[in-house]
Amino acid sequence: MMLVAVMPGLTADPDLVRHIAETEFRRLGVDGRVVTGLDETADAVVALGRPVPHPAPVVWYDPADTGPVEVSPGSVHLYGRGLWGLTWAIRHAFHRLRHPAERVAYGPGDEQWGDLRLPPHHDGGPLPVAVLIHGGYWRSIWAADLMDALAVDLAERGYAAWNLEYRRPDRHGWQATVADVAAGLDRLTGLDFLDLDRVVVFGHSAGGQLALRAAADQARIALAVSLAGVVDLTEGERRRVGTGAVAHALGGPSADLPEVYAAADPMSRLPLGVRQLIVVGADDDLDLLDFNRRYAAGARAAGDDVTYLERPGDHFAVIDPASEIWVSTMTEVDALT
Structure with a gap:
C-alpha cells in the first residue's frame, strides 16, 4: 500500500x-x-x-x-x-520500496553520493558498470531520483547501476559540479566486483553535457550515452535555453568566461576520443533537437566514433524504460559494447 x-x-x-x-x-x-x-x-x-x-x-x-x-x-x-x-x-x-539501493558516499557533503544497484542474481563475477548522471538544467530542484527507473532497468539487464548525485552549481558553483562528477566516477575504483573496462556513462539533458565532459576528461569510459543532452553550451547560452540555465550554471556568459565554456562545452571538446551514442526524441525541444543533430555531425567530422539515434518521444521518453526510444537505445548500447 x-x-x-x-x-x-x-x-x-x-x-x-x-x-x-x-x-x-x-x-x-x-x-x-x-x-x-x-x-x-x-x-x-x-x-x-x-x-x-x-x-x-x-x-x-x-x-x-x-x-x-x-x-x-x-x-x-x-x-x-x-x-x-x-x-x-x-x-x-515506489523504487525505494521495490528495488532498494545501497547509498555509497564519495565525499563528505550531503549531495556527494551514489545509489548502487546490482543485478538481482549477481554471482560475484565482474559486472559492467552503468553510471547515471541526471539532468534538470544543473538546478538543485532536480535530483538523482529522475534516473531511478533507468537504474532499476539497467541492473535487471546485468549492469552495476551507479546513480550519481552531485552538488549543483546554483548552490555550490560550477567547479563543485565538475569535481563531483569526477570524484563519483573515481569512487568506483577498487570495487573488485566491477569491470572498469566496461563503463558506460548515461547522462540525461544537462547530465548529457556532464557525461560527455567526463568522457573527454577520463580515460576509462568505454561508451558515453547522451540522452537529450545539452551538447552545445555556447549556442545554448546565446539562445537562453532553460530560461538562461547555461549562463546561470557556468557563472556568466560565454564572452566573459571563454576558458570555462571551452572546457565544459561538448561541442568545443571534439574530438572526445571516446565512443558515443547520441540519443534525442523527435518531439523534444527544437533547440535540443538542433544541438544534438549538429553535435553528432560535428563529432563524426572530427573523427569520433558516434552513433546518432532519433526516435519519436519527448524529453522524458529517453529515460522511461517502457518507451520505444529507450528500447532502441539499449539495442545500440548492446551492439556498441
Missing part, C-alpha cells in the same frame, strides 16, 4: 492532488490512497507539503522551491518542481 499524505497548510486543489496521485498509482500498478496528515503508515509514504519532524521513513515533497530541509534518517526531501513533481516523488517512493 502506498499513501500520499497531504500535510496541513498545503496550497493546492485537493481534487487535482488526488487525480495526480491516483493516475500515478495506476501507472505503477500499486494500491494507493490519498489521506490527510501522517497518522497512518504504509509500505511507502509520500508526504506532500513542507517537512515536519517524523520518525518513519518518508519521501517528503514540497511543490514550492523551499531549498533543502533536514529530515530524519531514511527519509528524503524533494522540492520545487510544482505539482507535477508529486509524480516523481511517488515514483521515488
Whole structure:
C-alpha cells in the first residue's frame, strides 16, 4: 500500500492532488490512497507539503522551491518542481520500496553520493558498470531520483547501476559540479566486483553535457550515452535555453568566461576520443533537437566514433524504460559494447 499524505497548510486543489496521485498509482500498478496528515503508515509514504519532524521513513515533497530541509534518517526531501513533481516523488517512493539501493558516499557533503544497484542474481563475477548522471538544467530542484527507473532497468539487464548525485552549481558553483562528477566516477575504483573496462556513462539533458565532459576528461569510459543532452553550451547560452540555465550554471556568459565554456562545452571538446551514442526524441525541444543533430555531425567530422539515434518521444521518453526510444537505445548500447 502506498499513501500520499497531504500535510496541513498545503496550497493546492485537493481534487487535482488526488487525480495526480491516483493516475500515478495506476501507472505503477500499486494500491494507493490519498489521506490527510501522517497518522497512518504504509509500505511507502509520500508526504506532500513542507517537512515536519517524523520518525518513519518518508519521501517528503514540497511543490514550492523551499531549498533543502533536514529530515530524519531514511527519509528524503524533494522540492520545487510544482505539482507535477508529486509524480516523481511517488515514483521515488515506489523504487525505494521495490528495488532498494545501497547509498555509497564519495565525499563528505550531503549531495556527494551514489545509489548502487546490482543485478538481482549477481554471482560475484565482474559486472559492467552503468553510471547515471541526471539532468534538470544543473538546478538543485532536480535530483538523482529522475534516473531511478533507468537504474532499476539497467541492473535487471546485468549492469552495476551507479546513480550519481552531485552538488549543483546554483548552490555550490560550477567547479563543485565538475569535481563531483569526477570524484563519483573515481569512487568506483577498487570495487573488485566491477569491470572498469566496461563503463558506460548515461547522462540525461544537462547530465548529457556532464557525461560527455567526463568522457573527454577520463580515460576509462568505454561508451558515453547522451540522452537529450545539452551538447552545445555556447549556442545554448546565446539562445537562453532553460530560461538562461547555461549562463546561470557556468557563472556568466560565454564572452566573459571563454576558458570555462571551452572546457565544459561538448561541442568545443571534439574530438572526445571516446565512443558515443547520441540519443534525442523527435518531439523534444527544437533547440535540443538542433544541438544534438549538429553535435553528432560535428563529432563524426572530427573523427569520433558516434552513433546518432532519433526516435519519436519527448524529453522524458529517453529515460522511461517502457518507451520505444529507450528500447532502441539499449539495442545500440548492446551492439556498441
